Amino acid sequence: MKEQSFLSSSCRIELDAFEGPLDLLLYLLRRDEIDIYDIPVAHVADQFLKYIRRARELDLDIASEYLVMAATLTKMKSKSLLPSHRYDGEEEVDPGAALRRQLILYRTFREIAEELQRSEETWTEIYTSPGERDRWSCDSIEIEPGQASLLDLLKALNSLSEGEAELPSQRIQRTLLTISECINTLETRIVPGKTISFREIIGPEPARSRIVSYFITILELIRRGWICCHQAYPFSEIELQRTERWNVDS
Amino acid sequence: MILDRLAREVEALIFASDEPLSIQQLCEYTGSGEDSIHQALDRLNKAFLDQQHALTIIEVAGGFRIATDREFGDVVSQLFEGRKLGKLSRAALETMAVIAYSQPCTRISIESIRGVNCDSAIRTLLERDMIRISGRMETPGRPLLYSTTRAFLEYFGLSNLDHLPRFDEIEELLGMSSSEIEERDLFGSGE
Structure with missing residues (x-):
């Protein structure tokens, strides 16, 4: 029992470490030293499914995106195993192309996110004057008429209802007059x-x-x-x- | 080193302004040309450096500001104890990256790149004023469009959107079809 819970928490950490199926796929490609342009579909699909299955065995909630990716990979794998029929004039469609595009785009943005994180690291240590109030705190910022967004209104409403809770309460005795x-x-x-x-x-x-x-x-x-x-x-x-x-x- | 009148005017203006002052504004208020302003800024920063001040003038979010050196981050952060928000999560940073390069963009287009639901990341970024709703796309369902804010530029120390890392490369990448991406990567900048 104890082992089971330990196992489940370690696996949870493992899955939580990924920002979705594309992230997991990129991890698998890097781990197995696979070139993004030459993905052995069957192998990658198996590895991906292994992760999903393990998560499922441990009764973890699997985000639907992972299941969609699992289905896509399985479909690609089955296609790669079947002999392909090509008719004259029909262009060969590489089922992996769309996935590759997605992986390349995602990988690029993941790199950018890392760069942004480095900038964040630097810039949280730099303070400019004045204007820190706007930059750091959630205090209300003056909003020009017509510029308020739905979010601004909700924030305002929230702060109102918070204020209401702090009002002094008064007990009113009900007098019965028969x-x-x-x-x-x-x-x-x-x-x-x-x-x-x-x-x-x-x-x-x-x-x-x-x-x-x-x-x-x-x-x-x-x-x-x-x-x-x-x-x-x-x-x-x-x-x-x-x-x-x-x-x-x- | 004695600072000249113009450099000190620029210093005063930047110090007192409640938003980053652009080069055009500095020109207007001092009645000088762009070149003179740039030189004045250089002289100011040299003076800060020579006299070992904890300050420098930096260009951020389309204008100039006086900023403290990184070295004093820890000391200064005490002023904002409890008010300072935590760092952004990886999900928020990835979402931020996608919005920055493809703005204005819809939630669906962000999710198609990240391959994962982005609701909570978008909410965080909206709450932290990093992005704003900039309109609706005129397609069925009229989805909301998101764009970055000036607070975003300031948060990441960017002077403007063109200064995003690898801006041109990613602009190009986003406009490409699958096959174009492959050709480019295979024969171009492949790793």
């Missing part, structure tokens, strides 16, 4: 023989819950016939008056 409580209060507020407006009952700047509670209470009292109300026109003051029944029923 209808019976309201009725008890109203008992003293609605004096027999006098008119009181709804606005007076709820008081100045009432919480929404207070308005709702008292409104429902008033509907309830109307239903019971304990009060009667009067409103001159829509949205105007609601005037409330106690009826005789309040005292009788309660």
